[in-house]
Amino acid sequence: MTKIANFPPATLEWKKTNRGLHIPVPEMDEHASAPLTCYPCKAKDMQAIALPTARVPQWETRAVEKLQELLHKYRGLQVYLDICAQCGACADKCQFYLGTGDPNNMPVARANLLRKVYRYYFKRMERFAGAEAEPFNEEVLREWYTYFYQCSECRRCSVFCPYGIDTAEITMAAREIMAAIGVATKYVTEVVAKVYERGNNLGIPGPAWIDNCQFLEEELKAETGKDIRMPVDEVGADVLLVMPSADNFANTDTMMAYGKLFYALGVSWTTSTYANEGGNFGLFLNYQNMKKVNRRILDAARELKVKRVIWGECGHAWRAAIYTNTLNGPMDFLDPPHPVHICQFTADLIQRGAFKIDKTANDDVLVTYHDPCNVARAGSLLEEPRAMIRATCNKFVEMPANTIREKTFCCGAGGGLLTDELMPIRMAGGKPRAEACRATGATYLATPCAICKAQLPEVMKHWNVGVKVGGVHDLLSKAMIL
Amino acid sequence: MPFLDYKGTQLEVDEDGFITEPSLWNEDLAKFIAETQEDIKELTPDHWKVINYLNNYYKQFGIAPMIRKVTKETGFDLKYIYELFPSGPAKGACKIAGLPKPTGCV
Numbered sequence: 001m002t003k004i005a006n007f008p009p010a011t012l013e014w015k016k017t018n019r020g021l022h023i024p025v026p027e028m029d030e031h032a033s034a035p036l037t038c039y040p041c042k043a044k045d046m047q048a049i050a051l052p053t054a055r056v057p058q059w060e061t062r063a064v065e066k067l068q069e070l071l072h073k074y075r076g077l078q079v080y081l082d083i084c085a086q087c088g089a090c091a092d093k094c095q096f097y098l099g100t101g102d103p104n105n106m107p108v109a110r111a112n113l114l115r116k117v118y119r120y121y122f123k124r125m126e127r128f129a130g131a132e133a134e135p136f137n138e139e140v141l142r143e144w145y146t147y148f149y150q151c152s153e154c155r156r157c158s159v160f161c162p163y164g165i166d167t168a169e170i171t172m173a174a175r176e177i178m179a180a181i182g183v184a185t186k187y188v189t190e191v192v193a194k195v196y197e198r199g200n201n202l203g204i205p206g207p208a209w210i211d212n213c214q215f216l217e218e219e220l221k222a223e224t225g226k227d228i229r230m231p232v233d234e235v236g237a238d239v240l241l242v243m244p245s246a247d248n249f250a251n252t253d254t255m256m257a258y259g260k261l262f263y264a265l266g267v268s269w270t271t272s273t274y275a276n277e278g279g280n281f282g283l284f285l286n287y288q289n290m291k292k293v294n295r296r297i298l299d300a301a302r303e304l305k306v307k308r309v310i311w312g313e314c315g316h317a318w319r320a321a322i323y324t325n326t327l328n329g330p331m332d333f334l335d336p337p338h339p340v341h342i343c344q345f346t347a348d349l350i351q352r353g354a355f356k357i358d359k360t361a362n363d364d365v366l367v368t369y370h371d372p373c374n375v376a377r378a379g380s381l382l383e384e385p386r387a388m389i390r391a392t393c394n395k396f397v398e399m400p401a402n403t404i405r406e407k408t409f410c411c412g413a414g415g416g417l418l419t420d421e422l423m424p425i426r427m428a429g430g431k432p433r434a435e436a437c438r439a440t441g442a443t444y445l446a447t448p449c450a451i452c453k454a455q456l457p458e459v460m461k462h463w464n465v466g467v468k469v470g471g472v473h474d475l476l477s478k479a480m481i482l
Numbered sequence: 483m484p485f486l487d488y489k490g491t492q493l494e495v496d497e498d499g500f501i502t503e504p505s506l507w508n509e510d511l512a513k514f515i516a517e518t519q520e521d522i523k524e525l526t527p528d529h530w531k532v533i534n535y536l537n538n539y540y541k542q543f544g545i546a547p548m549i550r551k552v553t554k555e556t557g558f559d560l561k562y563i564y565e566l567f568p569s570g571p572a573k574g575a576c577k578i579a580g581l582p583k584p585t586g587c588v
Contacts (some may be wrong), residue, residue, distance in 0.1 A: 279587055
């Protein structure tokens, strides 16, 4: 474990150059992060989310059958497994390899953990020609469980792949196969189970949700003197807002900003105690649960008879949301366009002059922007949050070009890694973002994702970067004149 | 499942040391957890103000209160709460107050 405490190697030099952030590549250190695994799932959670409560009998065979099923269902997966030329362009692009130096965290090597099993059962000729192939066994499963849960499915590697191989698809397939044989992490399964039991990832029961909203109304009254509402379960509202439940727990400035936003526009809105979560941990586990979690949002929208669903400041919510039409749709009972992310909604209205804004209200901070992997790379929202920041702040600085937009680094805890037992991996993986932020001298890091908002303050503290982390709407909230 | 050796009995806790049965919580157990797991030698009246608020809120609502409420209700700012509970309100304070660990995107 001593190695872990030291990574990433302290001797590496990070500096800003005119070509972007110089990102040093560590020496390879085999098995450096092998001891770091997630706590295993609990039977009660697995039962609640319709997965096997223990390792299924003949799990090796069952896993291969599941792989075969996925190969038929997702042609992309088979293509990705077949076409990789092992060129290594992805190797030094992953924040977890850069952080740990463990070669299994190179995207190509991580994918090879599945590829070697695929070859063994489905590519006999290649196998006889001497390509690496291995049957699915306990040792391979251990590697899968370790390294496919040290990947945040952020897809930075795929941006640099000359073939465009989406390694996150491979991680997702491996996690899906493991889930089918009863192998999953406590963190992810517990969160999905809470959504079915209480409607949201945090497990906030309805009465507590209402109490929170009333409390925030009082806070808003004290701050603005206005009767700004935080409505819950209001049938016939125009908008159903599905935000990360963390916004009504930890990121309360963002939650209050939503309230001010709709108040200023005079738009009626509501949250739902059935679906008070946009976030979708099913995405980090398997298809069935992703679908079931996402469906709750449309069910709530029908129940509350809203005209539109708006997704809040959340990354994985948005990645699942953009599948909604094919996953749970059609969404044609809602006003187009759909789905809508709150940054699209707000940026559009700002452009149309819907708000009175005093930018000097944010003059106390130098703002920079972190693209959450799911909002930016997976969800194509590159301009909207930036337009919001430019419209609400005088002082905005971008991080080095090789660390933002589609090349953004993951915060280090997406994809179901935001759990304490992975803390060394999280801090190692968060280092590129910390260094990029340090290079700007910014004092406020805006980001529209609850996982980033939970992870980045820890990362910045760990790497000694003095910056406050908060939402994008928080800035609008500060600058808006009501 | 790990256990906590408390006064000769084995108390079930989760991997992070949070008791799994909140109804077994009492003030003496809070002192025990504070000392053995959080390295807080003595619980002052300010500690108790936070602990009791958390515990009562959990009894009423079945979840930890939002941080903003904790600071408002106790009158302590976040910095002071971190001084009282160095591992933070969600980890240290909730553990001592017998609440389950808050998980999700937090």
